Amino acid sequence: MSRTSRLLRLAQKASQANSRSISTNGKGLGGAAQQAVGCATTNGAAPAPGPNGTHAAFQQTRGAALAAQALKVEPQVEVVPEIKIDLFGAVSAAEAEDGIQPGVFKNVDGHRFEDGRYAAFTAEITEFVPKERQYTDPVRTLAYGTDASFYRLNPKMVVKVHTEAEVRRILPIAKKHGVPITFRAAGTSLSGQAITDSVLLKLSHTGRNFRNYEIHGDGSTITVEPGLILGEVNRLLAAHKAKGGHPIQYKLGPDPSSVDSCMIGGVVSNNSSGMCCGVSQNTYHTLRDMRVVFADGTVLDTADPISRQSFLRSHRSLCDGVSALARRVQGDRELTNLIRRKFAIKCTTGYSLNALVDFPADDPIEVIKHLMIGSEGTLGFVSRATYNTVPEWPNKASAFIVFPDVRAACRAASILRDETAVDAVELFDRASLRECEADEQMATLVPDILGADPMAAALLIECRGRDADALQASIDEVNRALVRHGLPFGAKAAEPKALETYPFSFDTKGDAVWRRRKYRVRRGQDPGTFYYSVLDNGITSEEYWRVLDAADDLSFALFYYTGAASRAGMSYSGAVLGTPDGAWPEAHADRISAALDRAGIKLWELSRVDNSACGGAPLGLA
Ligand SMILES: Cc1cc2nc3c(=O)[nH]c(=O)nc-3n(C[C@H](O)[C@H](O)[C@H](O)COP(=O)(O)OP(=O)(O)OC[C@H]3O[C@@H](n4cnc5c(N)ncnc54)[C@H](O)[C@@H]3O)c2cc1C
Structure with missing residues (x-):
């Protein structure tokens, strides 16, 4: 129905x-x-069904077709595929024949019927995963049927995994029975990559599972397990610095806004980025080593030379295939350049194809390690990651510079990227400025934004330095570059301003203007209650x-x-x-x-x- x-x-x-x-x-x-x-x-x-069961989108198209007929114009009718949604909201495409043939397992969403494979899978994993950690009831499968995206796929079963050893046993069983598996860390993904209509392997939010870590030396590297929350890892690094009296504060490079919810497993597998990390500090560029469980249960620990050697031997054809692929891509100059260009900025999705051009073709382990990053759990389970952390310099300053039009603001952003070592630049278009106008604190900090030109835009610029001198040098470099190119400043073209109108701020006021989108959900004390807070454009709602x-x-x-x-x-x-x-x-x-x-x-x-x-x-x- x-x-x-x-x-x-x-x-x-x-x-x-x-x-x-x-x-x-x-x-x-x-x-x-x-x-x-x-x-x-x-x-x-799903488009809403019309009164006769047709979809609204189709009805609109039909309406347009009738109007076109009246005008004797050839109608352009777009066929909108029928979509079915079951009682719990799981979406599937309705097929013409739409019959599920008994005994035929179709790899189509919504068609995961039981032909015996799930029973066989369950029977085998029950030998080592207790029933209390297998959820098949409608309420919990419904709850795990969504992530932070608007998609819904209700799993047939959720299995809470506790150890790498369990994952090593579960994956080959799933492979044997042809049961698709999806991993889930915190489930904050925005594109449905943490949901499935088959079996969901969930890292527990509580307890000690997958939450071990080891901070190395002064904190410039850290080994973490996939169940740790990103913000938690940064706090561990801060405590390590304080306790050991180390000179530099380190943190993980990736800084998604979901920092206080998302877990390492998801951060690695989504190659998550954020406001400040850009491309250079994402997992791809800051991960040192990884331990991964493949579908056949094999573990590859890239930090361990013995593990690397034994993987090269046991998975010879896979490694040879990866090497051959990398060699082929690297032999194609045009393709190599295209991949380099695409992956130099954030707007990429899918597998990290840059792994095929960034590493020697005769080092397949290095290529595989980097292909894992951003693979959304489709290539294996990440059970450990060692990161090169990045310095969190104590000396920071930010400036909010207003331009009379968005073109000038974008030009300034390119200049800063190409000619300076600026740490972060965020563009505020006119719509964003309008939000700032409504914020009393922002309006006080940057009075210029009140009554700005219709196309006015601004850049929020952050510079950081190891010490006060390094910070000042960075600020001077930014100011010089902006002035050198003769850019117009000021929110109104008719009233040009000097760059000095927008000085760098060294105190926490800078943070107040830094556009942050942080949100947090905490379970309340009473069952069925929770706290939700969101920080957006400097406005916090609790x-x-x-x-x-x-x-x-x-x-x-x-x-x-x-x-x-x-x-x-x-x-x-x-x-x-x-x-x-x-x-x-x-x-x-x-x-x-x-x-x-x-x-x-x-x-x-x-x-x-x-x-x-x-x-x-x-x-x-x-
Ligand atoms: C309010 C909000 C703000 C956000 N801001 C940002 C942002 O600024 N930048 C950004 O990049 N993203 C952002 N996100 C998206 C998301 O939070 C991040 O990508 C986050 O890192 C995902 O982590 P997670 O623990 O929720 O992973 P999940 O959603 O649980 O999983 C992510 C993927 O990783 C796979 N996976 C999980 N664990 C493992 C494992 N151990 N081994 C292999 N695969 C695994 C899953 O199958 C899935 O494909 C935001 C999301 C929200 C809701």
């Missing part, structure tokens, strides 16, 4: 100390939380969520949240009602009404939000 998921959302109540409305990145405050809930209960792939009520069979779930963005002088509260198919759960109307009453919300405040098409604003909110 074809279904679509929708959310019924209750109007957010806001009480504001001032009457300004504030939005961050085009989202209302709490928008990220709404999105998160939307992620858990809706999917973005929210407390709890489950107001939910049906045992999850035919509805009602959440209530209260939040505040104290800097913006704004507090708000609201509720979200989710149902699997978007229909109003009439059978539970009284119960829902009573639950809402307890939260001080009236039923008539309900408004329907349909984000099944997932275009535009979060949850389809205008």
Whole structure:
């Protein structure tokens, strides 16, 4: 049966100390939380079905075709494939014949029916993974059916793995029975790479599993296991410096905004980046060694010469194949240059093809090690990683420089990249500046942004230095480069400003303007409650969520949240009602009404939000 998921959302109540409305990145405050809930209960792939079961997108096309007919114009009808969504929101493409043939295992999402392979897989792993760590119930498979993306694939089974030895045994069993496996660390991926409709191997969030580490020497290298959270590793390095009295503070190079949630396994396998790390400090460029479990259960530890040698012997044909591939690519100058050019900047996705050109073809282990990075768990399980850490210099300064148009700002960014050793440059377009205008602190720090030209833009520039002199040298270099190229400064073309109008700030005010997108979810003390906080463009919102009520069979779930963005002088509260198919759960109307009453919300405040098409604003909110 074809279904679509929708959310019924209750109007957010806001009480504001001032009457300004504030939005961050085009989202209302709490928008990220709404999105998160939307992620858990809706999917973005399916157009809403029309009254006769056709999809809305198709109906629009048909409407256009009729109009075109009236004008005697050849209509351009685009065929929109039918999409099916099951009761729990799993998406699959509906095929013409659409019949699942008994006994035929199809590698198509939504068609993971049981032909005996899952039973055989389960029976074998149960010999060493206790049943308590195998989840097949609808609630937990539903919970693990989403990551931070808008996709949903509910796993057939979630297995909480505790040790590398377990993974080494599970993978060959899965291979033997043809059971697809997906790994999951913290599940904060934004593109659905931590979900599956088959078997999900989950690193535990709690306990000691996959959480060992060893800091080497002064902290310039660290060996970590995949269950450690990135921010946690940085705090361990800070404690190591303090305890050992080491001169330099080190941290891991990758700095995704999800730093306080994401785990090393995901950081390595996504080759995560961030605001400041760019390409040069991502895992690809800062990883020293890796321990990896392959599908046949073999372990390769690139830090161990014996392991390297034995892998070269046991996997001769794989290594020869990788060498031959690298040789072929390196022999093609045009392709090599193209790969180098593409991977010099952040906008790449998929496998790290640069591994094929960056290392000698006769060193397949080095190529394989780097191909693993960013492979999203498709090539093997990372059970350990040794990083070369990067210095976190204590001396930092930042400047927020405004330009009358975005072209000048972009030119300045290129100049700084090519001619200086600047540490970070972030572009603020006019829309972002508008956000800053609404922020009192920002407006005080950079008064120029008030009433800027329609095309005005700004650069937030950060310089860092080992000591005060090195920092000053870096700042001077940046200022000289900008002046040398005669760039226009100032938010209004008609009122040019000198570069000195935008001095570097050495105190923590710099941090205040540094555009950060940090979010954090913490479990509350009471079951069914959690805290959510998001920092975006300098505005922090803190929210407390709890489950107001939910049906045992999850035919509805009602959440209530209260939040505040104290800097913006704004507090708000609201509720979200989710149902699997978007229909109003009439059978539970009284119960829902009573639950809402307890939260001080009236039923008539309900408004329907349909984000099944997932275009535009979060949850389809205008
Ligand atoms: C608010 C927010 C902000 C974000 N900001 C950024 C950002 O600035 N930059 C950025 O790059 N990303 C960002 N992300 C995306 C994401 O958080 C990062 O890519 C993060 O590093 C993923 O880590 P994770 O632990 O959640 O991995 P998961 O999502 O659990 O997994 C990521 C991938 O790694 C695989 N995997 C996990 N563990 C292993 C293992 N041990 N061995 C092999 N494969 C494994 C999984 O199968 C999956 O393919 C953001 C996400 C959110 C929600």
